[in-house]
Amino acid sequence: MLAPPASAHAERQEIRYQAELGYPPYKYLQNGYLTGFDIDLTSMIFEKQSYLIHYSTGEWEGTYKRLTRGEIDTTGLMAVTEERKKDTLFSKPVFKSYISVYSRQALQEEIKLSTLKNYKVGVGKKQYSETVLRSQTDVSQYIQYATVPQALEALKKGEIDLLFENQEVVDYLIVEQGLTGNIVRRLSNLYPQDVAYGISKSEPQLVTYINARLDRLQRSGAFEELYQQYFFTHSENYTSMIRGRVISGIVIGLFLLVTVIAALRIYIRHLRRTIHSEQAFFREVIEHSGMIVWAVHADKRVIRFNQYAASMTGLKEKDVLGANLDEIPGLSGGAAALRELLVRAVYQDYVSNVELKLPDHSPEARYFSFRTTLIQGMDTQAEDIFVLVGMDVEECKQNELKLQLSYQELEATYEELAATEEELQEQFNKLAASERRFRLASEGSGAYMWELDWESGMYNLPERWYEVMGYTKEEINSFEGGVLSIIHPDDQEPARQARQEHLAGLTPIYEIEYRMRTKDDRYVWFEVRGKAIVDPKDKVVLFLGSLIDISKRKQAEFQLGNSYQELEATYEQLTATQEELVGQYDMLLENQKICTVWRIWIHSAACPTASFCWTLWRVISTVREGKRRFCSWILIISNISMTPWATSRAIF
Known part of the structure; x- marks a missing residue:
């Protein structure tokens, strides 16, 4: 059995309740008495034998401040917001509240949330509706009213074009003030919000008590009776329920009319009069x-x-x-x-x-x-x-046509499937053989196929690659960046740039060479090639390619580079030696000239003058020919010195 928190005390526990005025049908003054759905429900929740409620009234802003400071215990029902949860406690939701937009009947323009800023909009000051208007719409300027009745009166007088307020409150006021047909709802059931009891943080035990009492009142039907008393007589939901009942009764009556027309003739006449009304x-x-x-x-x-x-x-x-x-x-x-x-x-x-x-x-x-x-x-x-x-049977016709086309397509498909089953099996066998050939060719060529999984961001590689590198697939995937993390640091940026340029469509083929670290800290050179397939929306749907081990080629290139450097050094040495030889040759040539002249002079005494001149001219010509005739010149001089006359005749 539920026991109130104060049941252990002889005196009743006092509850300080303060309500805002002008918010019917929740709480309002009638003939000088505070009444409304909120007041009656509060009286039902707090049993008289255990609680003594002290009622007071005030403006909403001051009432809410008193609740947050703990000067009152509850304000009754209020909209539940995340901001209010910071300052107060709430019971379980009692029902949902909605916001509607109202205007005068004379306003014929179509009203949308996006066009509210084009009108003079009124709203209750510091109410939940003002918070929604300010945060959920693009309306920056609006008119505040202390109470909802004042805002409705301003709408009726034409001081504002639209009223943005609580749906249940305004509907109740429209009926009570006889404004049906003059004030109409243009937008309804907006921004549903839970409504619950607001409770001071100084009285947390009241939350459990109020929740338990609400459950009991709802199970007993007392809550529903009170709710219908204040809301269903004026709500659209109640009207829809009555309308559904009337239509159901008419359908049932017409059905009975067809089956038992003779016995229900009198009732049919009465029913037709009802329909007329x-x-x-x-x-x-x-x-x-x-x-x-x-x-x-x-x-x-x-x-x-x-x-x-x-x-x-x-x-x-x-x-x-x-x-x-x-x-x-x-x-x-x-x-x-x-x-x-x-x-x-x-x-x-x-x-x-x-x-x-x-x-x-x-x-x-x-x-x-x-x-x-x-x-x-x-x-x-x-x-x-x-x-x-x-x-309207458009949908039925479309479905009928689709069904007929589907049946025809199904028949054709069935025949095609029956006719091509053997062909598909053959293609499957060819595909399996092709897959085996591709795998063997890939293994024989030393290439490792890779593919990027766009959902996980990881690269799929064959088991052979993991064996060569010494890692397991789980180890690679556990690294930050996956397989890209083992690329040599000097090759990271060129690899990333080449990959991005290809994915951006700047290069037709993704192609680069880089080193990758094995598990035992060695580096293996790979030639990486790949291509991405992009759909019309510039979204990459497939990115795959191959890895080829080029370590031996890189080693050969390295050795060739060293040989080239050695060749350059040797060439420089040969160039220096050549220059030195040319200098020595020039010196030798000058010495030889002197010796030749000297020898000719020595032998000139024994030869005629004409022969001497002819020999001297040949020697000078030979010297002028340069390096190409150097050896011949040496031979001529030697012959002259050995057999001056015979040789001279033989040469000239």
């Missing part, structure tokens, strides 16, 4: 039913032509209502076909499931299924009504 209600239903409704009397005079029918046929409601079917001008296409169906119904020729596509020649035309029927008068004085009703 609900004529205004059904007019709204017809206008917003999403069906084409066209009704005439026996004299072909139109009595019903809803707005949906007008939008589908291109006719205007004011031109059709009250007119004779035969006198309506400008009928063609689908509209003319509908008139023909109604004329046939007047002559007792009813149709069912007649399909037409409306509106004519429109890319947004839809299929409708039409039927005509007779609604007999409720008594002998009432006229019969001939009704044409069109149901």
